[in-house]
Amino acid sequence: MCGIYGNTRADIYSLGVVLWELLTGAKPFDDTTAGKRSDAATLATMAQRRRAGVDPAALKRIPPDCPTALQRVLLTGLAPERDQRWAGGAALAQQLELCLDERARDLVDPPPNSWRLRLRPWLVTLAVAGPNLLAALANIHHNKSLIVDRLSLPQHTFWIIAGAVNAVSFPVGLATLIYLSRRLLTVPPGLRRGRRYDPRVLALVRSDALLFGDRTMLVTISL
Incomplete structure (x- = not known):
């Protein structure tokens, strides 16, 4: 049956x-x-x-x-x-x-009202945004002392260009990671609510979980 x-x-x-x-x-x-x-x-x-x-x-x-x-x-x-x-x-x-x-x-499987469950949706963002923010600050300081301060180009012009590039590239990178992780963000919560998924979808979720670190590193290096 x-x-x-x-x-x-x-x-x-x-x-x-x-x-x-x-x-x-x-x-x-x-x-x-x-x-x-x-x-x-x-x-x-x-x-x-x-x-x-x-x-x-x-x-x-x-x-x-x-x-x-x-x-x-x-x-x-x-x-x-x-x-x-x-x-x-x-x-x-x-x-x-x-x-x-x-x-x-x-x-x-965190309990329904646990802090782990409430914070889980933000862990991916935190794992990506935290290191990137620290690296960005270090990069800004490094570039300013070795490159920007020695340019003939007016510094305010340089910062406008750099800000425009970052304003485009970082949201694109974040959107790319969210897209690549879309099944990781939607399927596990659905399973906890008792929703059923096709075995092929579950296989893709497992693959996404195994590849998440590599994809994150690739996007981060690209940025």
């Missing part, structure tokens, strides 16, 4: 249902009206509900003190598409073990 059968990930799905019931006291899908119609209609309704993922009513039954990491682990195990679930029992066990380590799990 909706891709839950066929390999180890079917077992992951079944285990996810059991763990969800243990956590919330109810199934992750509403099947209360399933038995009031024919068998074929009942199966079709159940399949449709599972394709849609865990319903909002089930999400509201999650205990308030449930770690965000555990919620992510269970929702991944209950993903409608088989390829979106944990690849096997070892991967699931590692994720559940992570949930037992409060410090580690809060680093990976």
Whole structure:
């Protein structure tokens, strides 16, 4: 049903249902009206509900003190598409073990109201803007003492030209980094809200994360 059968990930799905019931006291899908119609209609309704993922009513039954990491682990195990679930029992066990380590799990999946989660959208900007600002100040001082003070060109003219160039190049560089990191800025928050993404999109996000340092360095050197 909706891709839950066929390999180890079917077992992951079944285990996810059991763990969800243990956590919330109810199934992750509403099947209360399933038995009031024919068998074929009942199966079709159940399949449709599972394709849609865990319903909002089930999400509201999650205990308030449930770690965000555990919620992510269970929702991944209950993903409608088989390829979106944990690849096997070892991967699931590692994720559940992570949930037992409060410090580690809060680093990976900060609680909803934590300062880490609130600051996360700004970390990329801070990581790029901070070093660039310090480098820019050092560069200005270095250039002024070795080049600008020795130019025959009036200094105010030089600073106007330099300011105009920087006013264009740095916003372009920042916009380029934001564009290259667009999936990193949008997909992880979506996952935390329970949104589902195509496996190809998730693969691109992982690639973007691995290439982010190289891209940042390339843009910075170009500036």
